[in-house]
Amino acid sequence: MGIGLLTILMVLCVLLVFALGTPVALGLGSIAMGFAAMTWGPQAFKLIPTTALNASSNFLLLAIPLFIFMGQILVRSGLGEKMFHAVHVAAGRINGGLAMGVIIVCSLIGAMVGIIGAGIMTAGTVALKPMLDKGYDRQLALGAIMSGGALGILIPPSIPMIVFSAVTQSSIGRMFAAGLVPAALLITCFITYIAIRCWHRPEMGPALTIKEMGTRRDKVLALRDGGVSLTLIVAVLGTILLGIATPTESAAIGAVCAILLAIFYRKFSFSVLKVASVNTMSLTAIALWIIIGATVFTNFHMLMGAGKLLTSFSQETGLPPWLIIVLMQLSMLLMGCLVDELIIVIICAPLYTPIAVSLGYDPIWFGIIMILNMQIAVMTPPYGFALFYLKSVAPPDVSMLDIYKSIGPFLAIKFCVLTTCIIFPQLVTWLPDLLFD
């Protein structure tokens, strides 16, 4: 069987398994091994133990449970409330200030943890209700929370970036630095969008009245409490940048700091620790088995010559390099509607990155545009984690349809930033080159 035909058949089987609702992790493993039995024979099954051992002993991947655990504690620590309170004090008097505050607080949370869930769940539990009560436009509020939370994987630390670095063996430090400018660009665009909408139609995001702002003493206290959150960012990003800790270790330091902070705010208890641990264990198991299943799938596909197939495809068709990059992005956008960002990164990073490099592109740049693409993937229906996280914490009268309706303008902004970063790679490569060369 030629690799071209094999690939088509494998993709068809993947779609079939997806349609059935089979667990993705084990389904991908089964498909790969089913084809292995037909082509290579049982010899190929020896891939499994090696792949499983490599995945479960990769120290980089330890960052996944550590950051998830930190996020779980943070969501329950009461820190979110304090940060939102501080932002309300700072920006409440502006039209749309609360929604802008969501973007800012979510970015700060994104600088503490490497997942999208922490920001969305914090903002969804703490900030959504006040915004709706105040009469904010529903779609503006929901969209701001999801877009802000999704920044968690673009602002370092970031679990998808860690996974990308782990599977392509590129520098995680460079990846982290490269994410900052695009992240700043996105934050600016989101805030500008909210400002313009609310300036044009103030009823979409009414400002707080002077009475709602509280006394001067309240304000000072709120700002002080909000400032405490910055220590967590220093603990995580600071230790990485100063070379004190690796990204994985910084996640552990961050987790310990989050616990200390929760104790300080008197929100820490055995049940908080228990819930956080159980959730962390579940999410880690989900992620690890997906990594194992998907890596068995890609390893088998690569052994059958998938890399060569794509390379020869790009050489023989004579398409210009930029068009190949665009095609790759389109394929990931399509996948983003169906599967979650981790699976896409695990499957596409080892497949696409070598081709991008052979076409003369910077792997770090390619990784960042992949993450920017994932910003869109997490929000595109029907399958997107940002949507699910928000639904799980939103008040019951917020329907899934409300959430679907809210994504439009924010997706458009993300798409523009993605395109800008593809056209002007310097936006991505400038900062890491400055810091590391």
Add this chain to the structure above:
Amino acid sequence: MNWVRMFVRSVDRLSDLLGWAASALVPIMVLVVAYEVCARYFFISPTIWAFDTSVFLFGYIGLLGGTFVMRRRDHINVDVFYAPRSPRTRAWMDIVSGLIIGFFLILVIIYGWQAAITGIERGVTRSSEWAPPLGHYLMLIPVSAALMLLQATANWIRDLYLAVTGQDLI
């Protein structure tokens, strides 16, 4: 039928127990990794054991946790076509899915077992300064796959009962 119910219930209980045990390792792993940083930067005496221990803990949490996730049916799937169906149709779909994932899990058990036995016979250790034995970790892979298969079987029996009779088994 009562025996079947008892089997399904016991498997559920075992998976819950395993889940709690694996989750108890999470805070320990956090402390081990954080301790290593402290030991290196404040006590200026890096440990030789923390790195390998934390990797082992990660594997135990992630691999064994798979059983608990299977029990909760939380393994990620694409539910565009799955979610809108009736419970009974979903049960039929799950029966097919069960066969698909069973195939992979059985392979993980067989080939993981072979690799683990070879590793134990050769006395493989981790290639680090501390060099702890790796046998238990190699064995963890087939064992956690077997536990997951056990839970998948219990789920499968439930689905079959629901699909055929239209009622919940328990």
